[in-house]
Amino acid sequence: MMPARKVRRSARPRRVSSLQILAVVGVAVVAVALLVVLNLGRQGSGPARSAVYPTGLTADGQPYKGSPEAPVEIVEFSDFLCPHCADLAHAFDALAADYIETGKVRIVFRNFAFLTPESVQAAQAAECALQQGADKFWRYHDELFARTGAGRSAFSNAQLKAMAQQIALDRSAFDQCLDSGARAGEVEADKAYGQGLGVRATPTWFINGQEMPGALPEAELRQVIEEALKGVEKK
Amino acid sequence: MRRTAAETGWRCRLIGLLALAGIGVSGYLTWTHLTNQAVACGQSPDCDIVQQSAYSEVAGVPVALFGLLAYVALAGLAFAYGRLSEALAEYVPLGLFGISLAGVLYSAYLTYLELFVIRAICRWCVASAAILTLILVLSALELRTSQT
Numbered sequence: 001m002m003p004a005r006k007v008r009r010s011a012r013p014r015r016v017s018s019l020q021i022l023a024v025v026g027v028a029v030v031a032v033a034l035l036v037v038l039n040l041g042r043q044g045s046g047p048a049r050s051a052v053y054p055t056g057l058t059a060d061g062q063p064y065k066g067s068p069e070a071p072v073e074i075v076e077f078s079d080f081l082c083p084h085c086a087d088l089a090h091a092f093d094a095l096a097a098d099y100i101e102t103g104k105v106r107i108v109f110r111n112f113a114f115l116t117p118e119s120v121q122a123a124q125a126a127e128c129a130l131q132q133g134a135d136k137f138w139r140y141h142d143e144l145f146a147r148t149g150a151g152r153s154a155f156s157n158a159q160l161k162a163m164a165q166q167i168a169l170d171r172s173a174f175d176q177c178l179d180s181g182a183r184a185g186e187v188e189a190d191k192a193y194g195q196g197l198g199v200r201a202t203p204t205w206f207i208n209g210q211e212m213p214g215a216l217p218e219a220e221l222r223q224v225i226e227e228a229l230k231g232v233e234k235k
Numbered sequence: 236m237r238r239t240a241a242e243t244g245w246r247c248r249l250i251g252l253l254a255l256a257g258i259g260v261s262g263y264l265t266w267t268h269l270t271n272q273a274v275a276c277g278q279s280p281d282c283d284i285v286q287q288s289a290y291s292e293v294a295g296v297p298v299a300l301f302g303l304l305a306y307v308a309l310a311g312l313a314f315a316y317g318r319l320s321e322a323l324a325e326y327v328p329l330g331l332f333g334i335s336l337a338g339v340l341y342s343a344y345l346t347y348l349e350l351f352v353i354r355a356i357c358r359w360c361v362a363s364a365a366i367l368t369l370i371l372v373l374s375a376l377e378l379r380t381s382q383t
Contacts, residue, residue: 159283
């Protein structure tokens with residue numbers, strides 16, 4: 001058996017050359033590099049984790065980020081399961097260095113949880129995070145919006161708790177808050193408040209009181225903010 | 236001239252079987268991702284954290300689907316090995332090697348993401364990385380054999 005095999009092999013020309021192997025290795029490396037680069041692009045659109053700006057609570061207990069003295073105030077009504085809300089949040093993040101960190105814009109978040117039962121759960125979870133501090137709220141907010149579009153199961157109770165774990169919230173306090181539905185009233189009140197202002201869909205946001213329905217791409221958002229800043233200067 | 240069963244190599248048959256296991260793993264992950272099902276992961280939320288992370292898709296395509304396609308190609312090549320004409324069969328080990336090399340490199344990147352960025356380990360993904368690594372080793376050996 002073995003000798004026969006050897007004879008056959010040696011009689012056969014070498015069809016696969018080292019050059020061909022090198023070419024295949026090259027193609028494999030380039031293909032993987034391409035996938036990695038495409039994936040990095042997604043990473044860039046994610047929440048900015050190293051952002052530095054003040055966070056706190058407004059007089060009526062709503063979380064904000066940015067300077068409380070900022071000339072432009074944006075109040076957003078969002079549902080954590082709404083993809084356009086995530087787009088808007090990511091657009092705010094993209095502009096954070098220019099407007100939020102420089103003290104020009106302050107963003108106030110209000111829940112408008114209306115899409116699915118998971119929306120309400122996610123909103124309550126965010127309120128539970130808020131109980132541990134406004135900075136914790138914004139980190140949790142970023143975690144939630146990083147998962148928008150991943151489907152309702154991404155916002156199951158277990159997942160909401162896993163996210164809390166990931167950003168090092170006090171788990172027992174968070175779990176107790178979420179499981180007891182302690183913040184349900186707050187979430188309802190936020191929605192009722194929005195409805196009172198005429199909010200019907202998400203995201204709806206107000207820039208210095210002027211209603212802006214829907215998400216805007218980064219460039220247009222920048223333009224709207226610039227106009228609002230100019231409007232303030234004129235006054 | 237057709238190859239005998241012994242000549243097609245036990246390695247290719249083993250690669251075929253490993254690729255079938257890979258189809259199972261990546262198929263399951265693709266299905267759970269597309270239908271938003273929870274991933275069976277013991278009691279750990281880690282698999283879901285990885286599966287629902289921003290890194291689980293590239294340009295809207297689930298990463299698991301790339302894996303599934305790669306395994307289907309690997310299984311197809313491995314099982315076709317003995318049935319192809321000799322001229323074509325020469326290139327089967329090269330194809331297996333190229334696909335599994337890309338798979339291992341990409342799995343390495345994904346494992347890095349799991350360890351240092353997402354900070355959750357998806358055991359299904361680890362299983363897939365292990366399968367691909369085995370296939371890479373086997374196909375490299377097969378390639379060397381077919382060259383000598």
